[in-house]
Amino acid sequence: MVSISPLLSVRHLLALSLALNVSLMLSIILEKAKLEERVKGCPMKLEHTNISPFTGDGEITDNDETIINLDHGNPTMYEKYWQQMGDRTTVVISGWQFTSYFSDIKNLCWFLEPELAEEIIRLHRVVGNAITNGYHIVIGTGSSQLFQAALYALSSDATEPVSVVSAAPYYSSYPVITDCLKSGLYKWEGDARAFDKTGPYIELVTSPNNPDGFVRQSVVNRSGGILIHDFAYYWPQYTPITAPADYDLMLFTISKSSGHAGMRIGWALVKDEIVARKMVKYIEVNTIGVSKDSQLRASKVLRVISDGSGLAHRFEGETFFGFSHRDMELRWYLLREAVNKSEIFSLPDFTPEFCNYWSRVFEPLPAFAWLKCGDGIEDCETFLRGHKIWTRSGRYFGVSPSFVRISMLDRDPTFNLFVKRLSRIRSPE
Amino acid sequence: MVSISPLLSVRHLLALSLALNVSLMLSIILEKAKLEERVKGCPMKLEHTNISPFTGDGEITDNDETIINLDHGNPTMYEKYWQQMGDRTTVVISGWQFTSYFSDIKNLCWFLEPELAEEIIRLHRVVGNAITNGYHIVIGTGSSQLFQAALYALSSDATEPVSVVSAAPYYSSYPVITDCLKSGLYKWEGDARAFDKTGPYIELVTSPNNPDGFVRQSVVNRSGGILIHDFAYYWPQYTPITAPADYDLMLFTISKSSGHAGMRIGWALVKDEIVARKMVKYIEVNTIGVSKDSQLRASKVLRVISDGSGLAHRFEGETFFGFSHRDMELRWYLLREAVNKSEIFSLPDFTPEFCNYWSRVFEPLPAFAWLKCGDGIEDCETFLRGHKIWTRSGRYFGVSPSFVRISMLDRDPTFNLFVKRLSRIRSPE
Structure with missing residues (x-):
């Protein structure tokens, strides 16, 4: 047997142990670096803006x-x-997620992710810009799709094309969207203030208004009319929140609330169940639902906004x-x-x-x-x-x-x- | 000064160092556990299937x-x-990604993420099911939206509604989608084999066919017709890949290729630039582009499929x-x-x-x-x-x-x- 000096042996052990410490520390540092890279590694797409720094x-x-x-x-x-905000709103989506078309088969809007529905309700409560109690939430690929879903839902039983109007200046996409496919269900009839046709009509009320920013009410004041309220800009960075809105059909979009236009997520708050069901039907026919990846991400973004915007944190x-x-x-x-x-x-x-x-x-x-x-x-x-x-x-x-x-x-x-x-x-x- | 025995000192140092070893190891184990949780932590939505295990x-x-x-x-x-596959197709998306509507303003399809375009081309090359050279890629919120974009693109200049036909049994959504908005641009005319109207027509050729699985060719054999080829199922798990398809307008979808229906991602390969531009216009009007989150995820999934499916790896x-x-x-x-x-x-x-x-x-x-x-x-x-x-x-x-x-x-x-x-x-x- 080889005899080992106890002192040397302890010193050797110490050296070994110190070497192990160095190796472990390096491992931790490398692991963290890999994690950082993983979390922040998806490169930002910068548009070609031509802007000098x-x-x-x-x-x-x-x-x-x-x-x-x-x-x-x-x-x-x-x-x-x-x-x-760093990685507070980072989402991680595994490869096996979202192989199904369905999000919640028990919900009227079967393609709405339940956690997004919760965050939408929570954000409206925190901000106080809309009533959600008693409303059906319909999710859309941006609010443009929801506008089309609403046109379909409000005109699908009509025998003649329903007139669609909005007070000028009105959002430039409304006429284009309405008349794009020459639908027999609805027809763009221009400035609501000049509208004098008889029969059913749909009036679009955008408040605050795109393009001019003014708070608006409906202007065609007669029976047979149905209102769609576009509240894309009814958020506290743009306009005073004077009361929670409680109209029959209200549209919102994440593009203008959180600024994530690339997600293509919008939502409608709809009072009437049949109208909501028809809107869901349109989105089913048009795109068989809405990206679940973006819904997951939207729910995280809205959660972080609400977390930071509660009364307790508002001024911190x-x-x-x-x-x-x-x-x-x-x-x-x-x-x-x-x-x-x-x-x-x-x-x-x-x-x-x-x-x-x-x-x-x-x-x-x-x-x-x-x-x-x-x-x-x-x-x-x-x-x-x-x-x-x-x-x-x-x-x-x-x-x-x-x-x-x-x-x-x-x-x-x-x-x-x-x-x-x-x-x-x-x-x- | 306090005198320390050299032997004790080394032993103390060893004890300290060993304690540090344990602490660092624990730290590594905990860090890995946290990472695992982060990567796999988004809970899977299981549908209510009523199925006994x-x-x-x-x-x-x-x-x-x-x-x-x-x-x-x-x-x-x-x-x-x-x-x-574990986390091979996991994506991490930061909160600041995709605030813009635009993916690539230099591309005809300005809302198509460049990396997804690359992976689509690569997958078709690897599988050999379609020619991509000389084609424009148009991305859609599933291939249903691209079908509507194609109908619009192929009929927007028509003075009378263009007839839309497909040989029975045809995909059950075609008539519903075509007639949903009572468009003045196009009209469902049913079974292509019974079609005998004059004037321009669009024939849908689904191959392999939904619902019956047979390989198909167009059946209306006269001038004035335009074909849309729906190749949702032209993938090697479903049918022999006999040749790379090279028709004028071909539709594909991730739902049936990789199985990610919840992403809502489809793509069209379009030969004619004007048709491609009109399809882009329709998607701009309909949904202002396509979820970038899902595009990012789709590109990762297609990349992993191609990586594994090259000739070298095919049988491994x-x-x-x-x-x-x-x-x-x-x-x-x-x-x-x-x-x-x-x-x-x-x-x-x-x-x-x-x-x-x-x-x-x-x-x-x-x-x-x-x-x-x-x-x-x-x-x-x-x-x-x-x-x-x-x-x-x-x-x-x-x-x-x-x-x-x-x-x-x-x-x-x-x-x-x-x-x-x-x-x-x-x-x-």
């Missing part, structure tokens, strides 16, 4: 050549907030609505300043109202700026195109081309470049 | 009371495979198509055995063909069984309902109610219960 102290270099595209209401402004820092409201206030301040400087544009004036959610009075901060060109400029869209600012002409919204709609929800560099360039635009003469 | 040696207890619902083609059979064990083909062969064997035992049902006979993918001859193994009731049973659906087996009557497919369509893609317990019960059914007299 801020230089040094926040100043932007504008060569007047960069195209600033604010035609769509692409809510990329919110990306920054969700980045700050960067809640989602806190961030968004602050950013919208800043953007509207900067925009009004730029408009004042240029002297040829004007913006709507809004009446401040008391918001139950913020418990204070504030002025609406719409997701779109409804800009009017003065100084005899008849086609505002073309005029701004000359300055490489892309907007959407008033004519798509059923009004004069002296107006344009401009998205207020793009990323910071784009928005800052926009107000800077706008402030330098002078009269064409 | 296998008892002991694989025998099923059938009390003849359990409802066996095989009306829908719900592909839950595939869940087992993806569970076996449980590839996706290997698993699926083996399972379908077993199911069709069990079904034919049950049908033979019962003596009152019959099934189609298929001609074996050489499959380029498997490099061997085999007989089609359709995703649906097209069952005929004999013995004077006129309404096969009602007859089977009496035995608590839910199927879909032939009359929805434009043929006799003596036929029913039965899904072959449900989970094992449901399928096994079904064949067991079917084998015991005897003539009603």
